[in-house]
Amino acid sequence: MKRFSKVTMMTWVFLVAVHMLFSAPNSAADRDKLSFLTRGAPFEMPEIKTPVFPERTVNIVNLGAVGDGLTSNTKVFAEAIASCAEKGGGRVYVPPGIWLTGPIYLKSNIDLHLDEGALLLYSREFDDYPLIKNNFEGQAQYRCTSPVNAVDLENVAITGSGIIDGSGDAWRPVKRFKMTQRQWDELTGSGGVVNDDGSIWWPTETAMKGAEYLSSLKEKKNISAADVMPARDFLRPVMIRLVNCRNVLLDGPTFQNSPAWNIHPLMCENVIIRNITVRNPWYSQNGDGLDLESCKNVLVYASEFDVGDDAICLKSGKNEYGRRRSIPTENVVILNCKVYHGHGGVTTGSEMSGGIRNIWVSGCTFIGTDIGLRFKSTRGRGGIVEMMYFNNIHMIDIKNEAILIDLYYERAPNINSDIPPVDEGTPIFRNISFQSITSINTGTSIVLRGLPEMPIGKINFNNLLMTGQSGIFCSFSEGIEFKNLDVFVQENPVIKLQQCRSVQLETDRISQPDGVFLTVSGEQCADIVLYGRNFINNPPEIVYSDKAKVDAVVVRDTYN
Numbered sequence: 001m002k003r004f005s006k007v008t009m010m011t012w013v014f015l016v017a018v019h020m021l022f023s024a025p026n027s028a029a030d031r032d033k034l035s036f037l038t039r040g041a042p043f044e045m046p047e048i049k050t051p052v053f054p055e056r057t058v059n060i061v062n063l064g065a066v067g068d069g070l071t072s073n074t075k076v077f078a079e080a081i082a083s084c085a086e087k088g089g090g091r092v093y094v095p096p097g098i099w100l101t102g103p104i105y106l107k108s109n110i111d112l113h114l115d116e117g118a119l120l121l122y123s124r125e126f127d128d129y130p131l132i133k134n135n136f137e138g139q140a141q142y143r144c145t146s147p148v149n150a151v152d153l154e155n156v157a158i159t160g161s162g163i164i165d166g167s168g169d170a171w172r173p174v175k176r177f178k179m180t181q182r183q184w185d186e187l188t189g190s191g192g193v194v195n196d197d198g199s200i201w202w203p204t205e206t207a208m209k210g211a212e213y214l215s216s217l218k219e220k221k222n223i224s225a226a227d228v229m230p231a232r233d234f235l236r237p238v239m240i241r242l243v244n245c246r247n248v249l250l251d252g253p254t255f256q257n258s259p260a261w262n263i264h265p266l267m268c269e270n271v272i273i274r275n276i277t278v279r280n281p282w283y284s285q286n287g288d289g290l291d292l293e294s295c296k297n298v299l300v301y302a303s304e305f306d307v308g309d310d311a312i313c314l315k316s317g318k319n320e321y322g323r324r325r326s327i328p329t330e331n332v333v334i335l336n337c338k339v340y341h342g343h344g345g346v347t348t349g350s351e352m353s354g355g356i357r358n359i360w361v362s363g364c365t366f367i368g369t370d371i372g373l374r375f376k377s378t379r380g381r382g383g384i385v386e387m388m389y390f391n392n393i394h395m396i397d398i399k400n401e402a403i404l405i406d407l408y409y410e411r412a413p414n415i416n417s418d419i420p421p422v423d424e425g426t427p428i429f430r431n432i433s434f435q436s437i438t439s440i441n442t443g444t445s446i447v448l449r450g451l452p453e454m455p456i457g458k459i460n461f462n463n464l465l466m467t468g469q470s471g472i473f474c475s476f477s478e479g480i481e482f483k484n485l486d487v488f489v490q491e492n493p494v495i496k497l498q499q500c501r502s503v504q505l506e507t508d509r510i511s512q513p514d515g516v517f518l519t520v521s522g523e524q525c526a527d528i529v530l531y532g533r534n535f536i537n538n539p540p541e542i543v544y545s546d547k548a549k550v551d552a553v554v555v556r557d558t559y560n
Contacts, residue, residue, distance in 0.1 A: 034272070038299060038333050042389045042433075043358045045331055046297050048270050051155040051247040053111045056090025058083055060099070067097020069121060074102035074128070081107055089155070094118045094162060102128035106150040114162025114253050122147045124170040126233055131225040135266055136238065138293070138318025138351025142228045144259075146241035150248075157249035158240070164255050166239040168284065171259035173208075174201045178283035203233065210234020236286070238264040246270055254279065261288040262307065267327055271298040277305075282341040284308030289342065291315055294327035294354055301335040311342035311369065314359065315351045316383065322353025323382050323424060329356045336363040344374030345395070350409045352427070353383040361388075366395040372402040372439060376409040377427040379420065379451065384428045395439040402439035402466060403446045405429055405456055413475070419452045430457040434464065442468030445487060450476035452499070461485065471495055471512075478502050485509075492516045493543070499524040506532045516541045523547035531556045 038045040058080045061067075065076040080092045081104070089109025096117030102125075106112060114120060123129075129144040136143050147166045150156050158164070176184060176199050184201075188194060192203045202208035210231035217223055228235065239258035242248060242265040249272045255262050256279040263278065265271055273290065280287035287308025292298055293315040305311035314329045316322055329352075339345040345366035348356050366372050372395045375385065395402055407427055420426075429450070439445065445466040450456035458479040467488040474480060475498035482504065487494055488511040497503060499522035510517070517540035520528065525548045530540065535555045544550055 034299060037301065037335060040362075041333055041358075041360045043331070043360070043387060045333060045358075045360075048272060048297055048299050049247070050272060051111075051157060051249050053109060053155065053157070054088050054090045056084065056087060057093050058090065059093045059095065061095060065099060067095070067099050067118075069098030069100055069119075071100060072102065072123065073099050074104075074123075077101055077104050081105070081110055081112075085110055094120065094160070102147075103145045104148050106148065106153060106156050108153045109155045111157040111159055111249075112148075114158070114160035114164070116161040118160065118162030120162065120164045122165060122167045124167045126171075129237060131228060131232060131235065134237075134241070135243075135293075136260065138315060138353070139321050141235075142223070142225055143235045144232065144237040146237040146239060147259075148240045150241065150245050151243045153245045155247045156242075156245055157251065158253060159249065159251045161252050162254070164239070164253055166256070166258040166262075168236075168239070168257040168259040168280070168287070170203060171207075171233075171236045172285050172287070173203070174283060174285070175199065176201070206231065207233035236260040238262070238291075240264065242266065242268050242271075244268065248272070251275055253277075256280065258284075258287065260286045261291050261309075263290045264293065265291075265295050265298075266293045267295065268298075269296045271295060273298070273300045274302050276303045278303070278307060278311075279305075280307040280309075282306075282308050288313055289339075292329055292332060293317070293351070294325065295329050296327075296331055298329075298332040299335075300333070300337065302337070304338045304340070305342060306340040307342050309342065310344045310347040310374070311339040312337065312346045313344070314346075314348045314356050316354030316356055318351040319353055319380050319382070319425070322351060326354055328354050330358045332359045334359075334361045334364065338364070339366045339369055342366075342369045344371045345369045345393075346390075347371075347374040347376065348385055348388075349376040350378060350381065352377055352385055353381045355383045356385045357387045359388040361390045361393065363392050364394075366393070366398065368397045368399075369395070370399045371404050372398050372442075373404070373434070374401075375405040375429060375432075377407050377429070378409045378411055379407075379427070380425045381427045382425045384430070386429070386431045388432045389435075390433065390437065391435040393434075393437045395437075396441055398439055398442045398468075400443045401447045402437075402442045402444070402468075403434060405432075405459070406447065406449045407451045407454075407456070408449055413449060422453050426451070426454045428454055430459075432458075433460045433462075435460075435462045437461075437464050437466075439464075439466045439468070442466060444468065444470045444473070445489070446472045446474075448474040448477045448480065452476055455499075455501075456480075474498070474500050474503070476500070480504070482506065487511070493519045495519075496521075497525060497528060498522050498546075500528065501526050503528045505530050507534060510534065516543050518542045518553070520544050520548045520552055521546040523549070525549070525552040528553040529556060530554070531558055533557070
């Protein structure tokens, strides 16, 4: 355990230093602090500055707001924001209380500040959220208006220690298998409807029939809001909608119970997200935490996520629509964040058709997520995901894969089917680095699943410690390097390679049941090198199949 102890100590020192830095109070030197945080990025990261607001405060109480949780304050919020903006901007102050409201529309140079004890509670009346042209899951479509809206703004913030609750439970369907019998009985007894096979509860019959109705409009051109109105209850909004904004700050609040995604910055630039908590029930459908889509120059740090879908997700549009928009998500730094429940801790895709590049994730901890680091796409998406760097990541009790790159998202891999030609719809994943990563009690350590026509390429793993049920599976991957790899698994083989080329593996610590260490399948397998004393002194058992050549694998003392 000598190496592990050293890695653990170095990582502990790093995290303590980062914690001390992030815990420092805000000051006039805040901009310099942000520069220090991003200076360690393995790519040229532009300077991000905290937005500055005029020294002006508008207290919603002075305009007649009532914080009893019963009185609607929608008009008061609109008046407060407009009044503050007309004077040049400043802080709209929300004091302690329960402030019921409908949608809020922010303006430039406005800081919506929720004090400790302030709960912004959104209306459960669907009529309060009119249908608008919007963007969801990477495509333009009609959706209901979001609880918080910021469109085409500059210098905008949501700050403070209060809570924003989107009343998402009034909107979301719930799958039966995700609940106990008692929970299910309470839910169905509260109203709503259940589908014919009893598997999903819906808040209204309109919501339940929404998908079927919308599919009937697929051939219709120039669809209007009136056309989709019969499916209105199905068209759940994201909670925090930020579109085409510059200089955005989210600092301090808890964002919870969103109808669909929680926070969705779209085509935004110079974004700082820090010290926030994002919560959704683990069973919440589309209950993502943070979805950065086609955004540029973003810093996310010292925040916590416990959600029902992907926690921190990078996107850039879907299929032809995303490629036509052609705005990548780029220059993103994510530091010292914690993720509890979620489908993935940090994820990309599957809507990544505009590309994703220059991403640095460091000092993060994932506890009990379904997957740790999750990369997903499929044929038809197109786009390039590259220059992503992950280091000092700690994971425990990951149900499925600690690291997953899957280009067959929501499709069953069938390598015997016809291989399509490479075209603009072929996704490309390359130049991704994973360093100093620990994953304890994991279902599967690493899975790389590329396409026959476009293998996953140039992936580097260095200084990994992984324990769990099974080890590593790679298919249609090339230029893969594993160095300083410590793997402790309960199943054989430790590593499976299918149609892989140019794979390097170095380790002196592998713990497995007696038996096969490596399986190699497919005639495309070549240039697979195992190196290190462990392989020289204890030759591994290797099984070849599906026309794989015996000379595809060589064992050497050192790699050259």
